[in-house]
Amino acid sequence: MSAIADVLVLGGGPAGVVVARGLAAHGLDVLLLTRRRRPAAFEGLAGRALDGLRHAGCVHALAAVGVEIRRDAEWNGAAFGGNREWITDRPRFDAALERDAADAGVRVLGARAGHVEHRADGWHVGVAGAPQAAGWRARFLVEARGRAAPRQPLLQGPPTTALARRYRLPAGRPAASAIDTFDAGWAWFAGDGSEAVLQFFLDTAPALPGRSTLAAHHAALLGRVPALAARLAGATPLGEVHARQAQTLLSDDLVSPSHLRLGDAAFAIDPLSGHGVFEAVGAGLAAVAVINTLLRRPQQAAAAMAFHRERVAGDGLRKARIGRDFYALERRWPQAPFWAARSRWPDAEPAHAPAAAGAARIVRRPVSRDGFIVEDAVVVTAEQPRGVWQVAGVPLVPLWQAWRGAAGGPGFVAGYAERLGVAPAAVHAALAWLRAHAPVAAGD
Ligand SMILES: Cc1cc2nc3c(=O)[nH]c(=O)nc-3n(C[C@H](O)[C@H](O)[C@H](O)COP(=O)(O)OP(=O)(O)OC[C@H]3O[C@@H](n4cnc5c(N)ncnc54)[C@H](O)[C@@H]3O)c2cc1C
Incomplete structure (x- = not known):
């Protein structure tokens, strides 16, 4: 056994780093285990995500946030919204988050968590690919490995795959982001002026083409969103097309007296919301008091666990319904499987009680x-x-x-x-x- 801590956090995304920093500030010995694996991708951060990062003191992550732009959205054939977002290079942002964790006194280890087991003396986590004896032990475990976290889903949305490709833009292009829809899904363009990403969100079934033909598939899809394709005129593709799982997922097993799930590992929201990072930061901030209570005031464990469950599960269902209502606003292809499934899931209940x-x-x-x-x-x-x-x-x-x-x-x-x-x-x-x-x- 190579290391013992009060709290072991698996996953160094926004949720894991924010909770790790908060717990370290409460005097707990925190070990953060993370491997960086994200493909080169832009994400659009909401203003509220930046507020949360500020509140959490994540100065490096804030410095890694990209340019602010107003998103052009076409939905149901009309201009929609105009939300502001900050186009951010995720691998850069994640590396900055790790520095924020280290600055707070969190021990950050770049390794992949393997076997996870709860025994009488606490949680044991093995290093993937290393001999059984190597690993970590802690009183409390935070599962924050994002969508990669093993889970039993309590609620799962229509299976969705995101297909993304990165491009180098010709000189002189302004930073921009834009959304457009078509009968089989929707697409998001984001460019910081020198590079851009074009990402399609599609039904996972029927089966997508194999890895080798993903690039051709992505190129064919570009023809479905001409307004976005025009923004790539003269651009050069960089690297491969990446597929990411993007289904809405609510996990079972959210909390016990000795563990807690956080961020996408607990509730992975539909990327259409544009609020994944904001939700992860907010979840990390809120979980600090929950874990502090579970470790230091176990007599109040029931209230702490109820707080976390209500926050994640109650809110998760409400957000899934808000997403459904937004999909239903696109009325041009009501029979197309992509839109039919999403404008009915998870149920027909109102998102908010009247x-x-x-x-x-x-x-x-x-x-x-x-x-x-x-x-x-x-x-x-x-x-x-x-x-x-x-x-x-x-x-x-x-x-x-x-x-x-x-x-x-x-x-x-x-x-x-x-x-x-x-x-x-x-x-x-x-x-x-x-x-x-x-x-x-x-x-x-
Ligand atoms: C296609 C797509 C597009 C998106 N676009 C946006 C957007 O534009 N704006 C937005 O706000 N949100 C967006 N999101 C959502 C956003 O990415 C997540 O909601 C957010 O990053 C969740 O934070 P997290 O900390 O819970 O998990 P993550 O950020 O996923 O962090 C989990 C970390 O755990 C690490 N990890 C995984 N397995 C292991 C292991 N075995 N051992 C150790 N470490 C491990 C991962 O490498 C990662 O660093 C998008 C999501 C998808 C799928």
Whole structure:
């Protein structure tokens, strides 16, 4: 056995690195095991992903984020959206993430995890391809190997394959990104001015052609998206066409008192959302308190595990329904298998309960506070089924009770802000939210 740690994190993508940094900041000895294997690929990072990385202190990853552009999207034959995104070279970004982990005192090991086993003395992880004796042991295991993580899927979307090719662009092209659809899928072009990637998202079945004919298949698909193909005029292909699995997947076995799944290893969202990295960073940030609680306050393990399950599984289903509704907006090929399957999966339930489905309610739920998961009163609304605990740093339920008790008398906001040590504007913001939702407690 070559190394022992408090926590062993498998996978050094955004989810694994953010949680590893957070746990190290809590004084835990963290070992991060990762192998870099991603094909050369651009991804478009959402602004909220950058906010999350900032919050997590990932300065190297932020420095590796690429140019900001406005995405041109064609959906159902019309211009759509115009979201901003940051075109980012993923292998560069991943290498920067590893430096962020090391800077936080995480021991980073570039190796491939092999056999994983839970024994009486903790988790044992072997090095792939090495003798059995080599490996690592830890009290707690974080599974963050992304889509490569072994799993039992609880929910799986229509099988989807992404076929990507990288190109060198002629000089003088602006940075750009664009989406277009066709009867058998959709495609994303992203270029940083000197290089570009064109990626198709297709049904995995019927069987794709073999590796040797992928390039010809990719070239033929280009003819289906002429507006995107025009952006590649004069470009030179670089390297091979890569296929990546891109199906939506929700895993079983999300958490136990000694392990937790995170990021794509827990819930791999449809890349159409453009939010995979944002979700992974957010998951890493949220999991720090869950693991800290499981290791240091085991008497609160049930609340910590419920918090993680609700966050991943409850949200996962809602996001799958939001994706379904977006696919349904493309109405030109309702009978085509690609669109028919995705505009019906996972079910016919609404993504959000109608706002009139009931008043906002005050209930007790596990919340993340001061580095631990604790039970506290939150306000549950149709849009926020997991509940909102605070707005602008002001806990909502005590404020609501105090405001109603004082009948919102003169000087209430200034006095409350002073007692809480926050700016009056924060109390105003929290009160405005409460007035808009007017929550009722059980017994009101
Ligand atoms: C085709 C495609 C396009 C996408 N485009 C976008 C996009 O434009 N914008 C966006 O925000 N998201 C996009 N995503 C989603 C995004 O890539 C993921 O959601 C995000 O990277 C998840 O982060 P993670 O940390 O959970 O996993 P990952 O980033 O996948 O990290 C997992 C890490 O574990 C390592 N690993 C795997 N196996 C082992 C092993 N045995 N031992 C050790 N290490 C291992 C991997 O090499 C990797 O470094 C896309 C996904 C796909 C499939």
